Amino acid sequence: MTRLASAFAKGRPALVTFVTGGDPTPDATASILDALVEGGADVIELGMPFTDPMADGPAIQLANLRSLGAGTKTADILRIAAAFRARHPEVPLVLMGYANPMTVRGADWFAAECVNAGIDGVICVDIPPEEDPELGPALRNAGVSLIRLATPTTDAARLPAVLEGSSGFLYYVSVAGITGMQQAVQASIDEAVARIKASATIPVAVGFGVRTPEQAAAIARVADGVVVGSALVDLVAKHGADAAGPVKELTAALAAAVHSARKEIA
Amino acid sequence: MVKRARARDANLDKPRGLCQSRRMSAEPTGATPNSFRSQPDDRGHFGQFGGRYVAETLMPLILDLEQEYRRAKADPAFQAEFDDLLEHYVGRPSPLYFAPRLTEELGGAQVWFKRDELNHTGAHKINNCIGQILLAMRMGKTRIIAETGAGQHGVATATVCARFGLPCVIFMGATDVERQKPNVFRMKLLGAEVVPVTAGAGTLKDAMNEALRDWVANVNNTFYIIGTAAGPHPYPELVRDFQSVIGKEARAQMLSRIGRLPDLLVAAIGGGSNAIGLFHPFLDDTSVRMLGVEAAGHGLDKEHAASLAGGRPGILHGNKTYLLQDEDGQITEGHSISAGLDYPGIGPEHAWLKEIGRVDYTSVTDTEALDGFQLLCRTEGIIPALEPAHAIAAVKKVAPTMGKDQIILANLCGRGDKDIFSVAEHLGVSL
Ligand SMILES: Cc1ncc(COP(=O)(O)O)c(C=O)c1O
Numbered sequence: 001m002t003r004l005a006s007a008f009a010k011g012r013p014a015l016v017t018f019v020t021g022g023d024p025t026p027d028a029t030a031s032i033l034d035a036l037v038e039g040g041a042d043v044i045e046l047g048m049p050f051t052d053p054m055a056d057g058p059a060i061q062l063a064n065l066r067s068l069g070a071g072t073k074t075a076d077i078l079r080i081a082a083a084f085r086a087r088h089p090e091v092p093l094v095l096m097g098y099a100n101p102m103t104v105r106g107a108d109w110f111a112a113e114c115v116n117a118g119i120d121g122v123i124c125v126d127i128p129p130e131e132d133p134e135l136g137p138a139l140r141n142a143g144v145s146l147i148r149l150a151t152p153t154t155d156a157a158r159l160p161a162v163l164e165g166s167s168g169f170l171y172y173v174s175v176a177g178i179t180g181m182q183q184a185v186q187a188s189i190d191e192a193v194a195r196i197k198a199s200a201t202i203p204v205a206v207g208f209g210v211r212t213p214e215q216a217a218a219i220a221r222v223a224d225g226v227v228v229g230s231a232l233v234d235l236v237a238k239h240g241a242d243a244a245g246p247v248k249e250l251t252a253a254l255a256a257a258v259h260s261a262r263k264e265i266a
Numbered sequence: 267m268v269k270r271a272r273a274r275d276a277n278l279d280k281p282r283g284l285c286q287s288r289r290m291s292a293e294p295t296g297a298t299p300n301s302f303r304s305q306p307d308d309r310g311h312f313g314q315f316g317g318r319y320v321a322e323t324l325m326p327l328i329l330d331l332e333q334e335y336r337r338a339k340a341d342p343a344f345q346a347e348f349d350d351l352l353e354h355y356v357g358r359p360s361p362l363y364f365a366p367r368l369t370e371e372l373g374g375a376q377v378w379f380k381r382d383e384l385n386h387t388g389a390h391k392i393n394n395c396i397g398q399i400l401l402a403m404r405m406g407k408t409r410i411i412a413e414t415g416a417g418q419h420g421v422a423t424a425t426v427c428a429r430f431g432l433p434c435v436i437f438m439g440a441t442d443v444e445r446q447k448p449n450v451f452r453m454k455l456l457g458a459e460v461v462p463v464t465a466g467a468g469t470l471k472d473a474m475n476e477a478l479r480d481w482v483a484n485v486n487n488t489f490y491i492i493g494t495a496a497g498p499h500p501y502p503e504l505v506r507d508f509q510s511v512i513g514k515e516a517r518a519q520m521l522s523r524i525g526r527l528p529d530l531l532v533a534a535i536g537g538g539s540n541a542i543g544l545f546h547p548f549l550d551d552t553s554v555r556m557l558g559v560e561a562a563g564h565g566l567d568k569e570h571a572a573s574l575a576g577g578r579p580g581i582l583h584g585n586k587t588y589l590l591q592d593e594d595g596q597i598t599e600g601h602s603i604s605a606g607l608d609y610p611g612i613g614p615e616h617a618w619l620k621e622i623g624r625v626d627y628t629s630v631t632d633t634e635a636l637d638g639f640q641l642l643c644r645t646e647g648i649i650p651a652l653e654p655a656h657a658i659a660a661v662k663k664v665a666p667t668m669g670k671d672q673i674i675l676a677n678l679c680g681r682g683d684k685d686i687f688s689v690a691e692h693l694g695v696s697l
Binding site for chain 1: 321323324325327466482582
């Protein structure tokens with residue numbers, strides 16, 4: 001079983017956490033990633049900074065700028081990933097970012113670097129299924145999961161195209177909008193997850209706008225995973241290189257809520 | 267028979283790509299199998315460029331837009347309404363003007379201008395806005411957003427929104443808000459909300475990011491009127507089609523005025539909409555050479571906005587095209603004296619036309635553009651915008667290398683009223 005598959009096969013919903021790589025500095029990222037693991041996160045998403053994060057709200061935009069401002073290069077992100085893999089052989093690590101930094105040296109180069117760094121999956125915001133040839137074949141050939149996004153605008157007719165060629169998990173973006181906005185109403189999430197799970201053979205994780213353990217628990221009752229990003233990135237913004245403590249604390253609260261969500265109703 | 271240009275400019279001496287029999291019909295001919303005018307393919311690609319690199323949230327909407335555009339294109343009522351508005355609201359056709367004193371001063375080819383600066387709102391941008399707002403209404407959208415650099419596209423969008431009674435939000439980089447104050451005030455007078463964008467350098471690319479973010483969050487009711495021939499498919503195609511009125515008119519006007527086609531077309535390039543609008547109807551006229559003029563800012567070895575000259579292919583704002591970027595694919599800030607050219611990318615069709623060699627591209631600096639600006643004021647009594655001042659600067663270099671029997675047609679795509687304050691500043695004049 002792949003690391004990603006194991007993370008979703010623990011008999012309970014998974015907590016997926018996002019922080020931007022290199023924020024506040026490349027050197028500080030390791031301790032923040034460790035805090036996520038120690039807090040109980042099941043999957044780690046590492047953001048690759050980009051100058052033009054079009055799908056992100058103010059919190060993650062600023063994280064991208066802090067990271068680039070600290071001089072973070074693609075080589076730093078790969079180094080951070082490889083070092084993480086050495087410290088945490090079992091925890092799945094996913095790179096999330098935008099098409100241009102991922103494809104600028106060629107998709108095959110990127111896929112090979114992902115393999116070298118022990119990266120399990122890649123989420124690329126601005127490569128929809130229509131442009132899959134840009135990155136998908138290279139990742140699949142290298143055995144790296146391409147994790148696609150489904151959104152409230154992905155209707156039943158489109159869903160099969162989104163699922164085709166994706167693996168690891170499906171990331172359901174619960175709101176039509178950018179990261180860090182208000183959460184969608186729970187009823188609409190319940191309905192969408194039920195609809196998607198009816199056709200998906202891979203786990204479905206839900207994110208965008210999830211900030212609190214309560215929100216995370218409500219989603220974990222229906223979804224296979226819950227993704228939290230901006231709330232953690234806000235802690236990094238506030239505490240900088242000392243963010244590990246607060247990040248671990250919030251992660252632990254989120255993990256407890258997510259992991260026990262189904263027991264509460266049972 | 268038209269004599270070939272005796273161009274000394276090395277750029278202009280390259281082979282012309284596909285060879286085709288000469289045509290000189292009154293109407294540009296339709297696309298043939300080996301035509302330069304049959305792009306993009308049905309996935310929105312111009313060769314390796316273009317495409318639809320957008321977040322999943324936008325993808326269904328982009329597909330809807332494409333469908334609706336196909337229907338509109340086939341609908342005579344849509345075309346009739348577009349034509350009617352262009353004639354009676356925009357003031358088309360715009361004149362084709364022979365510039366006698368400029369021609370004499372340059373001492374070479376005859377210089378003609380397509381006078382799109384005389385359009386309502388003072389630039390070519392309105393042609394596209396009319397087309398897109400008609401599409402927006404066909405799609406039942408009730409709110410319009412747009413990005414703007416120089417403010418010309420913002421003004422044109424605010425204008426059509428006022429004309430059709432739709433609310434309008436314009437995203438504009440904070441730096442551009444500062445250097446284009448008259449246009450900010452115009453947009454507000456027209457009822458638009460102007461949102462200054464402080465991210466990045468606060469110029470056109472940042473405004474476009476913010477417009478895309480707004481769009482993702484308001485997909486159901488909002489139509490995004492993109493201001494140049496870039497962005498995800500079908501925008502590069504539909505903006506080109508709406509702007510092609512420039513080239514179609516110019517082609518017919520040339521034939522009826524002097525019975526022949528020009529030897530060289532020249533146009534400034536920001537995203538490339540006025541240039542592709544002029545060029546596209548002539549692409550299969552193999553005797554007609556074309557020159558796109560990018561902004562070389564402080565110089566190609568310093569800060570500039572010449573994506574073809576100084577960039578590499580990459581993905582941004584929904585399309586694959588030439589981008590100013592570093593080795594990691596981070597986008598670098600452009601610089602041009604002209605806010606309308608200050609963009610680190612270029613429309614994908616230009617990237618393709620460059621690669622196949624059908625169109626030549628060059629660049630001129632801020633200083634050369636300022637010279638071109640003053641040259642046209644002085645010789646022809648026309649104050650151009652700083653964007654076409656780049657085209658004029660290129661004409662100034664090329665015309666003397668061509669014979670007096672040859673013809674250059676340059677696109678005068680905007681008037682300079684908006685720029686007099688910044689030009690004064692650059693010339694050290696306090697108003
Ligand atoms: C007068 C004028 N010309 C040219 C441009 C550049 O755009 P494009 O290359 O799409 O024509 C602008 C953009 O604002 C403009 O205002």
